[in-house]
Amino acid sequence: MTDEIERLATALFSEMLTADQLIRARLSRALPKGMELSHFVVLNYLSEHRDERTPAELARIFHVTRGAMTNTLTKLQWAGHVHVRPDWDDARRKRVAISGAGIKARDAALSVIRPILGDAVAELGTGPVRAAIPVLRAMRQRFSEPDS
Secondary structure (H helix, E strand, O other): OOHHHHHHHHHHHHHHHHHHHHHHHHHHHHOOOOOOHHHHHHHHHHHHOOOOEOHHHHHHHHOOOHHHHHHHHHHHHHOOOEEEEEEOOEEEEEEEEEOHHHHHHHHHHHHHHHHHHHHHHHHHOHHHHHHHHHHHHHHHHHHHOOOO
């Protein structure tokens, strides 16, 4: 690997990681009281994919430990945002689905997040954002692979 590629890689990942931290902090502050970013992300996923999932499937989808996902789901269940039920085919498993209250909570969170993200896209311009998406998607896919 050449020095130029290493410098470019370091600059790119530095920008990506810093942007990730800043975006997470800004969105976390904007979310409705009591909602964490991890809660929103799970609710958003369950809202868009209405099929029930197991906690293990959700942990794998979000690249977190089963313990972390169980913690998030426990908080969401306590808030009434998800339904957790036994899996009738395998008593060792549970199934998770979003509740009506969860859909409303997700929609409320989206109503405060969309203007923040929309303002950023408007300021950057749709052309540069469209151009960045394939690169970011390829990076995500590259690092989603095992042993990446």
